[in-house]
Amino acid sequence: MPSPLFADRPAPQLPPHDAVDDLIHRTRRLRGDVDAVRRDAVMFDEDDPQLRWQRALCELAVHHLDTLDEHLGQLRAGLPGPPSGSAAPEGEEAPEDPRAGSLLSRVGSAEWNLLTDESSWSEELYEIFGRPLDSTPLSLDDLPSVLLPEDQPVLTAMVTGCLVDGRPMDGEFRIVRPDGGTR
The missing domain is CATH 3.30.450.20 (PAS domain)
Incomplete structure (x- = not known):
């Protein structure tokens, strides 16, 4: 029996397609903003440890935002291939694992x-x-x-x-x- 603490909450559902698109759009906009801050940090003195630190953090953030964009794209697309457990008709190749090539x-x-x-x-x-x-x-x-x-x-x-x-x-x-x- 579920805990009464969670009885009023519905089971988690996949986000609607437009919500994922909105997240992708916001991620890409944020990536552009972080990239602009990174470019500003490059224009200044290379010997300033504060600016080197800022640039390194921006580069890390850009990397994570690129990865997030890729993962959100996979969320929007859903699992690739046929559902797992499906068998191929006689004489045909078995379907690939739907997780193959995906983040999973x-x-x-x-x-x-x-x-x-x-x-x-x-x-x-x-x-x-x-x-x-x-x-x-x-x-x-x-x-x-x-x-x-x-x-x-x-x-x-x-x-x-x-x-x-x-x-x-x-x-x-x-x-x-x-x-x-x-x-």
């Missing part, structure tokens, strides 16, 4: 408790890493062993940012799966 096939999450060295992974992360769901998640110490050597500094920077600055670890790097494939 590229994003997983993990949590590491730095005090106890325990970790938990989302099902998506197990799939990305090509590991069975019943296997033990990789510890933060073991994670670099599956990264491409040139991406190990990316992980090091993320861990350092987490430990030193208290930032969440959020980033992309390439891994080598047990089957030898790269993701």
